[in-house]
Amino acid sequence: MVALAQQIRPLQSTRRVLAAAGLLTSIVWWGVGLQNSLHEERELAEHITSAQNDLQTRATKSAQAAQAVDEGGRLGDLLAAGAPKIVTDALTAELTALARQTGVRRVAIQMALPAEEGGLKRYPVVVDFEADSAAALAFVRQAETGPHPARLRTVRFQATDATATQFEVQASLDYFGVDLP
Secondary structure (H helix, E strand, O other): OHHHHHHHHHHHHHHHHHHHHHHHHHHHHHHHHHHHHHHHHHHHHHHHHHHHHHHHHHHHHHHHHHHHHHHHHHHHHHHHHHOOEEOHHHHHHHHHHHHHHHOOEEEEEEEOOOEEEOOEEEEEEEEEEEEEHHHHHHHHHHHHHOOOOEEEEEEEEEEOOOOOOEEEEEEEEEEEEEEOO
16 A cells, blocks of 8 residues: 555646646746737737828828819909800900901901810810901901900911912911800
């Protein structure tokens, strides 16, 4: 019996060592798991902070875009309110009267359909006429700076006589304004 008790003692010591090793292993694995959990928690907190910052940035940009749209609409309204009112028949009559006034002959006015451009309408006009150089230049200058300011796109002069005193002229102008309601 004594021999059996002596054989059991080392087994009991081994059992205690194995229990301590198991406990130590459990504590190490718990520490590693705790460390991983803390790391994941920090990453999640950083992700949440980043998402909140991104949301705030997007909200600010959205508010700025809404302000820009409102400001653009307000400026468009101001531009339209101050823009010249275009009546195509009146514009044709003004150019015809200007032609008589400056001494040009055989006036032909062609108006194309207006096109939207930056909140205004662009009215392309081509004026064909005959005149001497002084009358032609006076007509083109006054047509460009007259009651309805225009942008002169092109002017083409072609002499009709051997002395180059009379010309056939084609002037392309763009008038800008808004339609009358």
